[in-house]
Amino acid sequence: MDTSAVPDRELRKATVARKKHPGYRCPGKQRDGNYALSVGIPTACFSGEQLRQLADVVDKYAKVGHLSTAQSLIIVGIPEDLYYKARQAVLDAGFDVRSIGRDVRQVKCCPGADFSPFGLQRTFPLATALEEAFRGLPTPLKFKISVSGCPNCCANTKLNDFGIHGTVDGWKVFVGGKMGTVPVIAEELASGVSSDDIPKYLAAVLRVYRKEAQPDERLAKTVSRVGLSTFTEDVVSQLDTSFDDLVQTAKEAREKAMASQCIGPLENGKEDC
Ligand code: SF4
Numbered sequence: 001m002d003t004s005a006v007p008d009r010e011l012r013k014a015t016v017a018r019k020k021h022p023g024y025r026c027p028g029k030q031r032d033g034n035y036a037l038s039v040g041i042p043t044a045c046f047s048g049e050q051l052r053q054l055a056d057v058v059d060k061y062a063k064v065g066h067l068s069t070a071q072s073l074i075i076v077g078i079p080e081d082l083y084y085k086a087r088q089a090v091l092d093a094g095f096d097v098r099s100i101g102r103d104v105r106q107v108k109c110c111p112g113a114d115f116s117p118f119g120l121q122r123t124f125p126l127a128t129a130l131e132e133a134f135r136g137l138p139t140p141l142k143f144k145i146s147v148s149g150c151p152n153c154c155a156n157t158k159l160n161d162f163g164i165h166g167t168v169d170g171w172k173v174f175v176g177g178k179m180g181t182v183p184v185i186a187e188e189l190a191s192g193v194s195s196d197d198i199p200k201y202l203a204a205v206l207r208v209y210r211k212e213a214q215p216d217e218r219l220a221k222t223v224s225r226v227g228l229s230t231f232t233e234d235v236v237s238q239l240d241t242s243f244d245d246l247v248q249t250a251k252e253a254r255e256k257a258m259a260s261q262c263i264g265p266l267e268n269g270k271e272d273c
Contacts, residue, residue: 005031019100019142030076034063035083037075040096040106042131043124044071053093061086069156070144071108072098096258099136103253104143104206107131108156112149112166119149121166126195130202133247136254137206140213140222144178145202158186161219162205170194173201175231176223184220187228189235203243204235 008031030036039054046054054073058065063077078086087097098106107130110116112123127147134145146153146160151172157163163174163186171193177186193201205219208231213222223231 034077034079038098039073039090040098043127057089102141103139104134104137107145109147110149110154121149123147123149134250137250141218162202176220178220189232200239203246204238207238208234
Protein backbone atom coordinates (compact mmCIF):
# COMPACT_ATOMS: atom_id res chain seq x y z
CA MET A 1 0.00 0.00 0.00
CA ASP A 2 1.46 3.36 -1.03
CA THR A 3 0.43 6.12 1.39
CA SER A 4 3.05 8.65 0.40
CA ALA A 5 2.17 12.26 -0.48
CA VAL A 6 4.17 15.16 -1.82
CA PRO A 7 4.17 18.16 0.57
CA ASP A 8 2.47 21.22 -0.93
CA ARG A 9 4.23 24.02 0.96
CA GLU A 10 2.45 26.92 -0.80
CA LEU A 11 -0.99 25.47 -0.07
CA ARG A 12 0.00 24.88 3.54
CA LYS A 13 1.28 28.46 3.88
CA ALA A 14 -1.97 29.91 2.49
CA THR A 15 -4.05 27.75 4.85
CA VAL A 16 -2.01 28.76 7.90
CA ALA A 17 -2.48 32.43 6.93
CA ARG A 18 -6.25 32.00 6.76
CA LYS A 19 -6.40 30.49 10.22
CA LYS A 20 -4.81 33.54 11.83
CA HIS A 21 -8.04 35.51 11.86
CA PRO A 22 -10.98 35.34 14.21
CA GLY A 23 -14.14 34.17 12.51
CA TYR A 24 -12.51 32.84 9.37
CA ARG A 25 -14.82 30.22 7.92
CA CYS A 26 -13.41 28.71 4.76
CA PRO A 27 -10.68 26.08 5.08
CA GLY A 28 -9.49 27.25 1.67
CA LYS A 29 -8.39 25.29 -1.33
CA GLN A 30 -7.87 21.61 -0.70
CA ARG A 31 -5.24 19.34 -2.20
CA ASP A 32 -7.54 18.38 -5.08
CA GLY A 33 -8.18 22.06 -6.01
CA ASN A 34 -11.71 22.06 -4.59
CA TYR A 35 -13.03 23.60 -1.36
CA ALA A 36 -14.50 22.42 1.90
CA LEU A 37 -17.20 23.56 4.34
CA SER A 38 -17.25 22.86 8.05
CA VAL A 39 -20.83 22.28 9.15
CA GLY A 40 -21.56 22.94 12.81
CA ILE A 41 -23.60 20.28 14.57
CA PRO A 42 -24.37 21.56 18.08
CA THR A 43 -24.06 18.74 20.67
CA ALA A 44 -23.34 16.47 17.66
CA CYS A 45 -27.04 15.58 17.56
CA PHE A 46 -29.20 15.72 14.44
CA SER A 47 -32.58 14.54 13.20
CA GLY A 48 -32.99 12.04 10.37
CA GLU A 49 -34.37 14.84 8.22
CA GLN A 50 -31.32 17.03 8.89
CA LEU A 51 -29.01 14.14 8.01
CA ARG A 52 -30.92 13.54 4.77
CA GLN A 53 -30.57 17.24 3.89
CA LEU A 54 -26.82 17.12 4.55
CA ALA A 55 -26.58 13.94 2.48
CA ASP A 56 -28.24 15.81 -0.37
CA VAL A 57 -25.65 18.63 -0.08
CA VAL A 58 -22.83 16.10 -0.29
CA ASP A 59 -24.42 14.31 -3.28
CA LYS A 60 -25.20 17.54 -5.14
CA TYR A 61 -22.14 19.73 -4.52
CA ALA A 62 -19.24 17.73 -3.11
CA LYS A 63 -17.31 14.51 -3.13
CA VAL A 64 -17.63 13.22 0.41
CA GLY A 65 -18.48 14.10 4.00
CA HIS A 66 -15.88 13.66 6.72
CA LEU A 67 -16.65 13.69 10.45
CA SER A 68 -14.05 15.83 12.20
CA THR A 69 -12.60 15.14 15.64
CA ALA A 70 -14.35 18.35 16.78
CA GLN A 71 -17.77 16.84 15.94
CA SER A 72 -18.27 18.96 12.83
CA LEU A 73 -19.09 17.49 9.44
CA ILE A 74 -16.57 18.60 6.83
CA ILE A 75 -18.07 18.56 3.36
CA VAL A 76 -15.08 18.02 1.12
CA GLY A 77 -14.48 18.40 -2.60
CA ILE A 78 -16.76 21.33 -3.48
CA PRO A 79 -15.84 22.99 -6.80
CA GLU A 80 -15.29 26.75 -6.43
CA ASP A 81 -18.31 27.68 -8.56
CA LEU A 82 -20.60 25.61 -6.33
CA TYR A 83 -19.19 26.80 -3.00
CA TYR A 84 -21.86 29.40 -2.20
CA LYS A 85 -24.70 27.16 -3.37
CA ALA A 86 -23.43 24.42 -1.07
CA ARG A 87 -23.11 26.89 1.78
CA GLN A 88 -26.69 28.15 1.29
CA ALA A 89 -27.99 24.57 1.22
CA VAL A 90 -26.23 23.94 4.55
CA LEU A 91 -27.81 27.05 6.07
CA ASP A 92 -31.24 26.13 4.63
CA ALA A 93 -30.94 22.76 6.38
CA GLY A 94 -30.70 24.62 9.70
CA PHE A 95 -26.95 24.24 10.21
CA ASP A 96 -24.22 26.83 10.59
CA VAL A 97 -20.85 27.13 8.86
CA ARG A 98 -18.11 26.93 11.45
CA SER A 99 -14.91 28.82 12.09
CA ILE A 100 -11.38 27.66 11.47
CA GLY A 101 -9.96 30.89 12.89
CA ARG A 102 -8.83 32.35 16.19
CA ASP A 103 -11.93 32.22 18.29
CA VAL A 104 -14.05 30.05 20.56
CA ARG A 105 -14.97 26.97 18.56
CA GLN A 106 -17.96 24.65 18.60
CA VAL A 107 -18.38 22.93 21.97
CA LYS A 108 -17.63 19.23 21.84
CA CYS A 109 -19.62 16.92 24.13
CA CYS A 110 -20.34 13.27 24.86
CA PRO A 111 -23.93 11.98 25.26
CA GLY A 112 -23.73 12.35 29.06
CA ALA A 113 -26.46 11.24 31.42
CA ASP A 114 -29.20 11.59 28.78
CA PHE A 115 -27.97 8.41 27.07
CA SER A 116 -24.78 7.02 28.60
CA PRO A 117 -25.10 4.45 31.42
CA PHE A 118 -22.00 6.02 33.00
CA GLY A 119 -23.21 9.63 32.90
CA LEU A 120 -23.10 11.57 36.17
CA GLN A 121 -24.26 14.90 34.68
CA ARG A 122 -26.29 15.90 31.62
CA THR A 123 -24.03 17.36 28.94
CA PHE A 124 -26.42 18.58 26.23
CA PRO A 125 -28.04 21.53 28.08
CA LEU A 126 -24.72 22.86 29.35
CA ALA A 127 -22.85 22.39 26.06
CA THR A 128 -25.67 24.21 24.28
CA ALA A 129 -25.64 27.09 26.77
CA LEU A 130 -21.84 27.52 26.53
CA GLU A 131 -21.93 27.40 22.75
CA GLU A 132 -24.77 29.90 22.44
CA ALA A 133 -23.04 32.34 24.79
CA PHE A 134 -19.37 32.17 23.79
CA ARG A 135 -18.86 30.61 20.34
CA GLY A 136 -17.14 33.06 18.02
CA LEU A 137 -15.51 35.18 20.73
CA PRO A 138 -12.10 36.26 19.34
CA THR A 139 -9.20 34.71 21.26
CA PRO A 140 -5.38 34.91 20.90
CA LEU A 141 -5.37 31.45 19.29
CA LYS A 142 -8.09 28.88 18.74
CA PHE A 143 -10.02 27.99 21.90
CA LYS A 144 -11.67 24.58 22.23
CA ILE A 145 -14.23 23.50 24.81
CA SER A 146 -15.23 19.99 25.82
CA VAL A 147 -18.02 18.67 28.05
CA SER A 148 -18.00 15.04 29.28
CA GLY A 149 -20.64 13.49 31.50
CA CYS A 150 -18.25 11.55 33.75
CA PRO A 151 -14.52 11.15 34.50
CA ASN A 152 -14.10 8.80 31.51
CA CYS A 153 -13.82 12.01 29.48
CA CYS A 154 -14.95 10.49 26.17
CA ALA A 155 -15.11 14.02 24.68
CA ASN A 156 -11.33 14.32 25.24
CA THR A 157 -11.98 16.82 27.99
CA LYS A 158 -8.36 17.04 29.16
CA LEU A 159 -7.13 17.77 25.63
CA ASN A 160 -9.11 20.99 25.27
CA ASP A 161 -8.45 24.57 26.33
CA PHE A 162 -11.45 24.47 28.69
CA GLY A 163 -12.80 21.08 29.63
CA ILE A 164 -15.29 19.89 32.21
CA HIS A 165 -16.42 16.44 33.31
CA GLY A 166 -19.36 15.44 35.45
CA THR A 167 -19.05 14.08 38.99
CA VAL A 168 -21.68 13.13 41.58
CA ASP A 169 -21.50 16.62 43.05
CA GLY A 170 -21.21 18.83 39.98
CA TRP A 171 -18.38 19.45 37.52
CA LYS A 172 -14.59 19.37 37.55
CA VAL A 173 -12.99 22.14 35.50
CA PHE A 174 -9.73 21.74 33.57
CA VAL A 175 -7.74 24.34 31.63
CA GLY A 176 -4.88 24.40 29.17
CA GLY A 177 -5.18 21.08 27.35
CA LYS A 178 -4.43 20.68 23.66
CA MET A 179 -3.45 18.30 20.90
CA GLY A 180 -1.04 19.30 18.13
CA THR A 181 2.63 18.55 17.68
CA VAL A 182 3.20 18.86 21.44
CA PRO A 183 0.07 17.65 23.26
CA VAL A 184 -0.63 19.00 26.74
CA ILE A 185 -2.92 17.43 29.35
CA ALA A 186 -5.15 20.06 30.97
CA GLU A 187 -4.74 20.91 34.63
CA GLU A 188 -7.51 20.93 37.20
CA LEU A 189 -8.77 24.41 38.07
CA ALA A 190 -11.83 23.68 40.22
CA SER A 191 -14.17 20.89 41.37
CA GLY A 192 -17.72 20.57 42.68
CA VAL A 193 -18.84 23.42 40.41
CA SER A 194 -22.59 23.70 39.76
CA SER A 195 -23.98 23.79 36.21
CA ASP A 196 -25.11 27.38 36.78
CA ASP A 197 -21.58 28.44 37.72
CA ILE A 198 -19.78 26.81 34.76
CA PRO A 199 -20.46 29.77 32.40
CA LYS A 200 -18.92 32.07 35.03
CA TYR A 201 -15.76 29.93 35.09
CA LEU A 202 -15.55 29.86 31.31
CA ALA A 203 -16.06 33.63 31.09
CA ALA A 204 -13.38 34.23 33.72
CA VAL A 205 -10.91 31.88 31.99
CA LEU A 206 -11.53 33.61 28.66
CA ARG A 207 -11.09 37.03 30.25
CA VAL A 208 -7.80 36.10 31.91
CA TYR A 209 -6.54 34.37 28.74
CA ARG A 210 -7.34 37.40 26.58
CA LYS A 211 -5.60 39.64 29.12
CA GLU A 212 -2.50 37.54 29.80
CA ALA A 213 -1.71 35.79 26.52
CA GLN A 214 1.24 36.84 24.44
CA PRO A 215 0.70 37.05 20.65
CA ASP A 216 -0.08 33.69 19.05
CA GLU A 217 -0.13 31.97 22.42
CA ARG A 218 -2.42 29.00 23.09
CA LEU A 219 -3.92 28.79 26.57
CA ALA A 220 -1.66 25.86 27.54
CA LYS A 221 1.37 28.12 27.13
CA THR A 222 -0.25 31.02 28.97
CA VAL A 223 -1.11 28.82 31.97
CA SER A 224 2.37 27.33 31.99
CA ARG A 225 4.09 30.74 31.73
CA VAL A 226 1.88 32.50 34.31
CA GLY A 227 1.69 29.48 36.62
CA LEU A 228 -1.45 27.50 37.41
CA SER A 229 -1.92 28.95 40.91
CA THR A 230 -1.60 32.58 39.73
CA PHE A 231 -3.86 31.87 36.75
CA THR A 232 -6.44 30.20 39.03
CA GLU A 233 -6.36 33.10 41.53
CA ASP A 234 -6.97 35.55 38.69
CA VAL A 235 -9.87 33.43 37.39
CA VAL A 236 -11.47 33.11 40.83
CA SER A 237 -11.21 36.89 41.35
CA GLN A 238 -13.24 37.41 38.14
CA LEU A 239 -16.04 34.96 38.88
CA ASP A 240 -18.51 37.63 40.03
CA THR A 241 -17.78 39.92 37.08
CA SER A 242 -20.69 40.17 34.64
CA PHE A 243 -19.83 38.53 31.32
CA ASP A 244 -22.55 40.21 29.27
CA ASP A 245 -19.81 42.07 27.36
CA LEU A 246 -18.16 38.78 26.26
CA VAL A 247 -21.50 37.32 25.15
CA GLN A 248 -22.27 40.47 23.15
CA THR A 249 -18.80 40.48 21.55
CA ALA A 250 -19.18 36.80 20.59
CA LYS A 251 -22.60 37.47 19.04
CA GLU A 252 -21.32 40.41 17.01
CA ALA A 253 -18.28 38.42 15.85
CA ARG A 254 -20.48 35.54 14.64
CA GLU A 255 -22.75 37.92 12.75
CA LYS A 256 -19.83 39.78 11.19
CA ALA A 257 -18.12 36.58 10.11
CA MET A 258 -21.24 35.18 8.46
CA ALA A 259 -21.92 38.48 6.64
CA SER A 260 -18.41 38.90 5.24
CA GLN A 261 -16.42 37.34 2.46
CA CYS A 262 -14.33 35.39 4.94
CA ILE A 263 -16.84 32.60 4.54
CA GLY A 264 -15.75 32.08 0.94
CA PRO A 265 -12.95 30.62 -1.12
CA LEU A 266 -10.50 33.50 -1.09
CA GLU A 267 -6.98 32.82 -2.19
CA ASN A 268 -3.58 33.38 -0.62
CA GLY A 269 -4.95 33.85 2.87
CA LYS A 270 -6.67 37.08 1.81
CA GLU A 271 -9.63 37.91 4.03
CA ASP A 272 -11.79 40.82 5.05
CA CYS A 273 -13.20 39.84 8.41
S1 SF4 B 1 -17.62 10.47 29.33
FE1 SF4 B 1 -18.83 9.18 30.66
S2 SF4 B 1 -20.92 9.87 30.29
FE2 SF4 B 1 -19.70 10.57 28.56
S3 SF4 B 1 -19.89 8.95 27.01
FE3 SF4 B 1 -18.03 8.58 28.19
S4 SF4 B 1 -18.67 7.13 29.74
FE4 SF4 B 1 -20.52 8.09 28.95
